[in-house]
Amino acid sequence: FTSGKLKGMFGTVEIVADKMVNYLNEQLAEGDVKEFEMKHVMGTYAIDVIASLFFGLEINSFLEPNNEILNVSRKVNEPTFGSVVRGTCQFLYPSLEKLFIRMGWREQAPNMMRQIVQRTIKMREEQNISRKDMLQLLMQLRNKGEISADDNDWSAKAGNDASKPMSIETIASNLFLFYVAGFETTASGISFTAFELAQQPAALEKVQRDVKQALEKHDNKFTYEAIQDMKYLELCLMETTRKYPGLPILNRQCTRDYPLPDSNLVIKEGTPIIISLFGLHRDANYFPDPMLWQPERFVNQNYDPVAYMPFGAGPRHCIAQR
Numbered sequence: 001f002t003s004g005k006l007k008g009m010f011g012t013v014e015i016v017a018d019k020m021v022n023y024l025n026e027q028l029a030e031g032d033v034k035e036f037e038m039k040h041v042m043g044t045y046a047i048d049v050i051a052s053l054f055f056g057l058e059i060n061s062f063l064e065p066n067n068e069i070l071n072v073s074r075k076v077n078e079p080t081f082g083s084v085v086r087g088t089c090q091f092l093y094p095s096l097e098k099l100f101i102r103m104g105w106r107e108q109a110p111n112m113m114r115q116i117v118q119r120t121i122k123m124r125e126e127q128n129i130s131r132k133d134m135l136q137l138l139m140q141l142r143n144k145g146e147i148s149a150d151d152n153d154w155s156a157k158a159g160n161d162a163s164k165p166m167s168i169e170t171i172a173s174n175l176f177l178f179y180v181a182g183f184e185t186t187a188s189g190i191s192f193t194a195f196e197l198a199q200q201p202a203a204l205e206k207v208q209r210d211v212k213q214a215l216e217k218h219d220n221k222f223t224y225e226a227i228q229d230m231k232y233l234e235l236c237l238m239e240t241t242r243k244y245p246g247l248p249i250l251n252r253q254c255t256r257d258y259p260l261p262d263s264n265l266v267i268k269e270g271t272p273i274i275i276s277l278f279g280l281h282r283d284a285n286y287f288p289d290p291m292l293w294q295p296e297r298f299v300n301q302n303y304d305p306v307a308y309m310p311f312g313a314g315p316r317h318c319i320a321q322r
């Protein structure tokens with residue numbers, strides 16, 4: 001996730017963004033008015049970015065709503081009794097997971113994803129295909145033992161002493177984690193931003209001006225560098241992740257006995273801790289008028305930065321923060 005790697009993958013994301021814009025243009029004639037369910041539009045966009053960037057699949061879910069990756073995604077999010085029980089246990093009693101596996105209780109979606117990853121890796125290796133995406137970086141790590149510091153080097157061709165320290169299983173489970181962590185968070189982050197902007201014409205106008213000016217500065221080309229200059233847009237996204245944190249909680253485990261100040265209570269070593277981001281981000285002590293969506297609060301320093309943790313904190317913070 002260095003700037004160089006992100007820059008390299010930018011074109012891959014842009015192709016998906018173009019598909020979304022084409023879809024919206026087709027739905028909406030010039031000057032026309034139509035209602036859209038933004039969560040659906042942005043969820044479709046997010047799944048296509050994930051399919052392309054993580055799994056190396058070029059799909060268009062706007063036009064083909066029954067493609068392979070959408071079917072897996074529906075399976076993951078299916079709220080069956082079994083999936084709710086298992087999901088809750090994975091969070092609250094993770095040790096039960098081993099028992100479930102021993103009992104032969106297989107989850108379908110991770111298996112389906114594993115097959116997609118296996119198939120794509122095989123195809124890329126056999127046909128010597130290199131593509132600028134996350135799968136390629138993980139293949140590089142598997143085949144060469146490290147990810148190249150040279151941002152132009154995306155080759156994953158194994159050397160002579162190819163010991164392959166990383167299994168396909170590990171690649172597939174990392175990509176599955178990226179999917180789980182990145183799908184809903186991205187889709188809801190953009191949707192909530194659109195939702196707030198739709199209610200605040202002044203902010204909408206400001207963000208449109210911001211985007212236009214940044215594009216003008218970069219020869220009207222939509223590039224990685226142009227996005228860095230969209231400062232007000234960034235403030236809007238910051239404020240959305242404040243008011244609507246993509247993950248409502250952080251999980252931690254207490255590593256040594258901790259006496260709570262001004263009380264007789266001690267949090268014992270080993271205690272699982274849940275930190276409510278939702279609670280912190282909507283607490284008037286840290287963010288005055290917390291229910292107001294005000295991108296300017298980050299410019300006016302009208303908040304407590306210590307309480308702002310939309311991407312978590314410390315060594316396990318979100319890899320996608322940048």
Ligand code: HEM
Nearest residue numbers: 178181182185186189246247310311312313316317318320
């Ligand atoms: C607006 C979008 C996103 C938000 C608000 C968000 C938020 C978070 C938060 C709060 C955590 C927990 C961090 C902690 O415990 O300190 C996290 C972890 C993580 N996120 Fe994100 N995330 C977003 C997008 C993504 C995307 C697109 C990806 C995939 C590339 C991703 C991958 C991860 C991973 C792998 C972790 C676990 C890191 C670890 O445990 O070491 N996130 N994210």
